[in-house]
Amino acid sequence: MKVAAAQIKVTNNIDNNLKKIISYIKKASLKKARIVCFPETSLIHNKNKGTLKKINFNNYLNKVEKQCKENKIYCIFGTNLLEKNKIYNSAFLISSKGKLLYRYNKVNLFKKEENKVAAGKTNKIINTEFGKIGIIICWDIAYPEFVKNLSKKGVWLIFCPSYIKNYGRELESYLQIPYVRAFENSCYFVSVDSANKECAQYSVICSPSKIIRKIKNKGGLIVADLDRRKIVGLRRYYNLV
Numbered sequence: 001m002k003v004a005a006a007q008i009k010v011t012n013n014i015d016n017n018l019k020k021i022i023s024y025i026k027k028a029s030l031k032k033a034r035i036v037c038f039p040e041t042s043l044i045h046n047k048n049k050g051t052l053k054k055i056n057f058n059n060y061l062n063k064v065e066k067q068c069k070e071n072k073i074y075c076i077f078g079t080n081l082l083e084k085n086k087i088y089n090s091a092f093l094i095s096s097k098g099k100l101l102y103r104y105n106k107v108n109l110f111k112k113e114e115n116k117v118a119a120g121k122t123n124k125i126i127n128t129e130f131g132k133i134g135i136i137i138c139w140d141i142a143y144p145e146f147v148k149n150l151s152k153k154g155v156w157l158i159f160c161p162s163y164i165k166n167y168g169r170e171l172e173s174y175l176q177i178p179y180v181r182a183f184e185n186s187c188y189f190v191s192v193d194s195a196n197k198e199c200a201q202y203s204v205i206c207s208p209s210k211i212i213r214k215i216k217n218k219g220g221l222i223v224a225d226l227d228r229r230k231i232v233g234l235r236r237y238y239n240l241v
Contacts, residue, residue: 001130003157003188004033004223007203007215009195010045010163017043018060024221025067025075031223034096034130035074039194040138040163041089043079047116052082061092061100069098074128076135078161086118091135091161093126102126106137108146113139125153131228138162141177141191144184151185156231160191164200175202182206186234188226195219208234 006024011017021038028036043060046052057079068075075094080087089106105120123146125132134150134157141147141160150158158181164174182189189206193199195218205213205224208231213222234240 001035001228002031002033002223002225003190003205004028004031004036004221005190005192005203005205005213005215006036006038006221007193007195007201008038008042008219010039010042012046014044014046014055014060017045018063021064021075021077022067025064025071025073027221028223029071029073031221033073033223035076036221037076037159037161037190037192038078039192040078040091040161041080042077042161042194045080045163047080047087049082049085049087052080052087055082057081064092065094065098065100068094068096072096076159076161078137078163080117087116088120089113089117089137090120091137091159093135095128101128102135104135104137106140108140108143110139123150125150125155131156134158136160138164141181142174144181147181148185151187155187156228157188157226158185158190160189162191162193162200163196164193164202165198166200171200175200178204179206179211183208186238186240187231 008020091104093102107120132154134155178191192203202216212224215222
């Protein structure tokens with residue numbers, strides 16, 4: 001199956017973000033991708049409670065669902081949400097039939113998020129027509145056992161929407177982690193960053209043995225054809241199943 005990663009610029013203008021998401025849903029569909037992933041908080045990037053209260057999130061969600069159905073493609077997008085007066089950093093998985101399959105609230109928060117964002121409690125595998133997949137968000141990747149918990153349950157493909165701030169000296173080591181997580185979990189790993197200048201602007205699709213596709217320092221779409229049978233065979237060979 002083909003998967004796509006859309007490295008787009010994320011702004012505080014929700015309508016503009018939605019237009020980009022819809023545009024890249026269509027582009028990914030034309031490339032015959034079965035699923036396309038967008039960056040962390042790619043829809044609603046704002047962390048102001050007053051602003052978030054005024055947003056009709058379901059209206060935007062419905063528009064994304066409609067596009068997934070029309071273009072017959074799955075979609076993962078990130079957003080900030082206000083719920084019971086708490087802000088959550090969430091990722092949504094929409095099916096190719098335009099149905100919400102899963103919402104994940106980021107569990108492992110980056111230090112600078114902790115004062116404004118509430119941590120999620122759990123994560124789970126998602127059963128789809130193309131097998132078990134998993135979703136984490138950005139800083140979750142820094143917790144190997146958190147990711148390992150998904151692969152132990154049979155996940156063969158993990159998506160990681162991110163908004164990776166470029167802090168200089170730490171950046172290069174962080175950029176190697178998606179490949180490491182693919183290797184140590186014997187799975188495919190898709191890391192999707194934003195195209196904002198303050199970010200790493202680096203998205204990758206990795207297998208356990210190599211980086212299959214990557215995009216750096218620009219916006220755009222990368223697509224790769226992934227074979228679940230190779231993951232199943234690899235895990236059997238190393239007695240991981």
